Amino acid sequence: xxxxxxxxxVLGAALALSAFAPAIAQTKAAAVLPxxxxxxxxxxxxxxxxxxxxADTDERFAEGVTLRAQQEDPTDRLAPQxxxxxxxxxxxxxxxxxxxxxxxPVMRLESFERHWKFDARRFARWQxxxxxxxxxxxQSAAQLAQRRADWEATQQMARGGNMPAALASRVDALVxxxxxxxQALSKPLARQIALGRxxxxxxxxxxxxxxxVAEAIDYIDSRLIRLDSPPLWKARQDTTGSxxxxxxxxxxxxxxxxxxxxxxxxxxxxQRALHVLQVLLLPVLLWxxxxxxxxxxxxEKAGLDPSPLDATTRVLQRPFSSWLLLxxxxxxxxxxxxxxxxxxxxxxxxxxxVLRLLPPESRRLLGVWPYVATALYLLERxxxxxxxxxxxxxxxxxxxxxxxxxxxxxxxxxSRQHEHAGLEGRMGRAVHIAAxxxxxxxxxxxxxxxxxxxxxAEMLSSAVIDSGYLGLVLYAGMTxxxxxxxxxxxxxxxxxxxxxxxxxxxxxxxxxxLLTLAxxxxxxxxxxxxxxxxxxxxxFFESILTHTFQIGEIGLSLGHVLVFFVSIYVAxxxxxxxxxxxxxxVLTRMSLPRxxxxxxxxxxxxxxxxxxxxxxxxxxxxxxxxxxxxFGALGVGIGFGLQNVVNNFVSGLILMFExxxxxxxxxxxxxxxxxxxxxxxxxxxxxxFDGADVVVPNGTLLSEKLxxxxxxxxxxRLDIDIGVAYGSDPAQLSALLQRTALQTTGIxxxxxxVVLFLxxxxxxxxFGVRAWTYDYDNSATIRSxxxxxxxxxxxxxxxxxxxxxxxxHLRSVSEAAGEVLRRKPARGAADEGEGSQPRA
Numbered sequence: 001x002x003x004x005x006x007x008x009x010v011l012g013a014a015l016a017l018s019a020f021a022p023a024i025a026q027t028k029a030a031a032v033l034p035x036x037x038x039x040x041x042x043x044x045x046x047x048x049x050x051x052x053x054x055a056d057t058d059e060r061f062a063e064g065v066t067l068r069a070q071q072e073d074p075t076d077r078l079a080p081q082x083x084x085x086x087x088x089x090x091x092x093x094x095x096x097x098x099x100x101x102x103x104x105p106v107m108r109l110e111s112f113e114r115h116w117k118f119d120a121r122r123f124a125r126w127q128x129x130x131x132x133x134x135x136x137x138x139q140s141a142a143q144l145a146q147r148r149a150d151w152e153a154t155q156q157m158a159r160g161g162n163m164p165a166a167l168a169s170r171v172d173a174l175v176x177x178x179x180x181x182x183q184a185l186s187k188p189l190a191r192q193i194a195l196g197r198x199x200x201x202x203x204x205x206x207x208x209x210x211x212x213v214a215e216a217i218d219y220i221d222s223r224l225i226r227l228d229s230p231p232l233w234k235a236r237q238d239t240t241g242s243x244x245x246x247x248x249x250x251x252x253x254x255x256x257x258x259x260x261x262x263x264x265x266x267x268x269x270x271q272r273a274l275h276v277l278q279v280l281l282l283p284v285l286l287w288x289x290x291x292x293x294x295x296x297x298x299x300e301k302a303g304l305d306p307s308p309l310d311a312t313t314r315v316l317q318r319p320f321s322s323w324l325l326l327x328x329x330x331x332x333x334x335x336x337x338x339x340x341x342x343x344x345x346x347x348x349x350x351x352x353x354v355l356r357l358l359p360p361e362s363r364r365l366l367g368v369w370p371y372v373a374t375a376l377y378l379l380e381r382x383x384x385x386x387x388x389x390x391x392x393x394x395x396x397x398x399x400x401x402x403x404x405x406x407x408x409x410x411x412x413x414x415s416r417q418h419e420h421a422g423l424e425g426r427m428g429r430a431v432h433i434a435a436x437x438x439x440x441x442x443x444x445x446x447x448x449x450x451x452x453x454x455x456x457a458e459m460l461s462s463a464v465i466d467s468g469y470l471g472l473v474l475y476a477g478m479t480x481x482x483x484x485x486x487x488x489x490x491x492x493x494x495x496x497x498x499x500x501x502x503x504x505x506x507x508x509x510x511x512x513x514l515l516t517l518a519x520x521x522x523x524x525x526x527x528x529x530x531x532x533x534x535x536x537x538x539x540f541f542e543s544i545l546t547h548t549f550q551i552g553e554i555g556l557s558l559g560h561v562l563v564f565f566v567s568i569y570v571a572x573x574x575x576x577x578x579x580x581x582x583x584x585x586v587l588t589r590m591s592l593p594r595x596x597x598x599x600x601x602x603x604x605x606x607x608x609x610x611x612x613x614x615x616x617x618x619x620x621x622x623x624x625x626x627x628x629x630x631f632g633a634l635g636v637g638i639g640f641g642l643q644n645v646v647n648n649f650v651s652g653l654i655l656m657f658e659x660x661x662x663x664x665x666x667x668x669x670x671x672x673x674x675x676x677x678x679x680x681x682x683x684x685x686x687x688x689f690d691g692a693d694v695v696v697p698n699g700t701l702l703s704e705k706l707x708x709x710x711x712x713x714x715x716x717r718l719d720i721d722i723g724v725a726y727g728s729d730p731a732q733l734s735a736l737l738q739r740t741a742l743q744t745t746g747i748x749x750x751x752x753x754v755v756l757f758l759x760x761x762x763x764x765x766x767f768g769v770r771a772w773t774y775d776y777d778n779s780a781t782i783r784s785x786x787x788x789x790x791x792x793x794x795x796x797x798x799x800x801x802x803x804x805x806x807x808x809h810l811r812s813v814s815e816a817a818g819e820v821l822r823r824k825p826a827r828g829a830a831d832e833g834e835g836s837q838p839r840a
């Protein structure tokens with residue numbers, strides 16, 4: 001049966017896709033080809049009856065356009081901004097020709113590339129402002145032309161003599177007014193068109209500059225393994241180009257300074273976010289520092305050991321250093337395209353806070369490496385003062401690389417002498433491996449410098465030193481961030497949100513892992529970029545991810561597939577987090593009818609999933625029009641093969657809205673009884689009282705008879721049948737049973753327990769006890785307690801609960817049997833007489 005349904009589904013989907021294939025192909029072609037703008041509509045003469053009202057409307061429109069044209073032209077505000085961008089572009093374009101860029105250091109080229117990207121970003125923002133400011137002028141011009149054409153057609157109709165003279169005069173005056181509005185609008189439009197042509201030229205020059213710098217960087221990277229200078233023993237001092245080199249350095253520093261000034265004044269969104277974070281972070285750090293010191297003083301006054309607070313107070317005792325370090329790390333994170341000069345300043349400013357904020361346990365792990373790394377970083381920054389003299393600059397890098405190599409080997413030897421103190425664990429092994437990789441890189445740098453590959457030598461030594469120092473900065477920053485997290489999340493008992501109180505520890509661990517992964521990823525990208533492998537690796541993976549596999553009319557790439565699955569993963573976790581917050585925090589604080597909270601949370605969960613799936617499909621390259629045809633095709637396939645699935649899905653929606661059952665309800669359905677565990681969109685899970693999980697399709701819950709014991713309340717009636725011996729007093733027995741039921745824990749007094757005389761049984765008088773309890777979950781225990789109390793009360797009152805009795809009437813017996821029966825009463829009477837007094 002399942003195989004038949006699957007075949008039916010496949011056949012239906014194939015038929016539907018084949019039917020919609022031409023439409024999908026047309027939709028894809030329409031999505032690829034540019035859509036031509038709609039042309040002006042054909043002029044339509046205005047009916048005579050509509051002329052007065054339409055004339056008033058168009059006259060007001062023409063007057064409004066004329067007033068707008070006479071007001072301040074937006075080009076007066078936009079032109080200076082474009083001039084500033086054009087000056088920046090001209091300055092960089094005139095300083096170096098395309099061939100000269102290949103002679104510059106890579107760092108200068110990367111700075112130029114950031115400057116070009118900054119100009120491109122400023123131009124993109126200017127272009128958005130230009131479009132927003134000039135769009136009303138273009139729309140007004142198009143509407144004026146269309147309305148004038150309609151009125152000219154009406155004017156031609158009036159010349160035929162079929163219109164009153166007053167209306168014809170009104171038409172002529174309105175045509176003239178529309179022409180005057182067009183003429184008034186033509187002046188600002190002309191200035192805007194001219195400004196747009198200048199903008200096109202600036203955009204073209206920016207793109208050429210970006211392409212030239214990227215080609216120069218690729219050229220230098222491709223020649224890293226080639227000799228670019230004579231061997232060190234043959235190198236000679238060259239003083240002819242020192243003045244030109246110094247002039248170039250000064251010009252470069254000037255450009256960097258102006259770039260830094262322009263970038264600071266640009267006020268992009270990421271800059272505003274960083275400034276807000278920096279402003280808010282300092283008072284938070286000061287408050288946390290004060291709170292930690294107060295807690296420590298209180299612990300000391302109480303005679304308690306304040307050592308548990310040391311992990312946080314060690315950092316928060318220096319709130320200004322913590323704020324400075326986090327602010328400088330924010331510059332690197334929030335402004336990755338900032339001028340290199342800004343990043344260098346940020347790294348230098350963070351130098352002292354890094355050394356102050358390293359935890360004491362880092363001394364055991366790193367020893368004196370932090371001081372060595374910072375010293376080497378400072379020495380490497382000083383190398384800029386020797387750029388004017390190539391030979392001195394080369395010798396300086398040789399000495400710096402030698403010093404770094406000797407210090408690293410010395411630290412490794414010291415750690416071996418101390419039996420690798422502090423190098424245990426994953427962190428220790430990572431540091432040890434990084435140290436040996438640095439030794440190899442520095443050794444290659446020394447050899448390259450000596451034999452004549454100065455560019456490779458400079459790259460390796462600078463990359464090792466810069467990567468080591470950035471790793472130290474990230475390590476100190478993570479220490480500060482983890483200390484803040486411990487204060488804000490680890491004390492979850494003080495939090496107002498129940499989610500934070502109950503999940504403080506796992507939430508802290510999750511955020512800590514995410515921060516650690518982000519720090520490692522940032523360091524890896526920085527190190528790959530400094531070692532000049534990031535660009536080729538990025539280009540390689542980009543070519544793989546963007547390679548399109550064409551399957552008929554459908555194009556698919558690995559990048560689209562990756563984006564799709566990542567988007568689905570993010571949507572899944574976002575939906576789970578949203579449902580969890582709604583169930584645990586938001587909806588629990590509201591006074592909602594029964595089951596509304598669960599329905600809202602479940603529907604929100606599936607809505608977020610659906611939205612995430614649509615976003616994933618869109619991000620993967622599918623157009624909404626294509627999705628409409630695909631969903632239509634799937635609908636036909638579903639109609640053939642997945643009717644039951646759709647039935648269960650729709651039934652799940654009905655259950656969400658009508659809410660006949662909710663999680664926690666006790667139900668009976670098709671012979672299965674248990675507690676509802678989860679209501680899904682396709683099926684509902686019921687936990688039976690035997691411990692089994694039963695999955696019931698939602699369609700069955702709606703089509704079959706469903707018993708819900710806890711739909712409106714948790715009341716349960718307990719029925720107990722009792723038989724007592726004949727001769728018992730019914731009134732006395734009823735009072736006894738009612739009193740016993742009321743004294744039983746869990747039995748409610750309203751409604752009051754009822755004792756019913758059910759009738760005369762063969763061996764006993766039959767009574768029934770009807771009692772109510774509000775505690776459905778413990779109803780079985782309460783019933784057992786009630787039965788035990790009734791049994792004890794009957795025994796105490798001497799009321800017998802007889803065994804079943806039956807009278808036997810014998811019509812005929814044998815003589816021997818009759819003799820036995822005649823003797824039996826005599827023996828019975830004798831026996832009775834032996835044990836008791838004879839009855840009167």
